[in-house]
Amino acid sequence: MTSSPFNELLKYTKPGPKRRCTTCETYSLRIYTEPGTLDEKVVCTNPACRASPFHREE
């Protein structure tokens, strides 16, 4: 997942639950659907969040 640009991945998300991420405590949660599947999962889109698939080590 780290090979895809952030904006590319965002295209496969939609607004998520109205609650805070338990890791970074921001309202960055969205529903991510893996392309080609119906598999929906809640992901955190805060790149600074350790629990986020968008997280990057700088």
Ligand SMILES: [Zn+2]
């Ligand atoms: Zn988070």
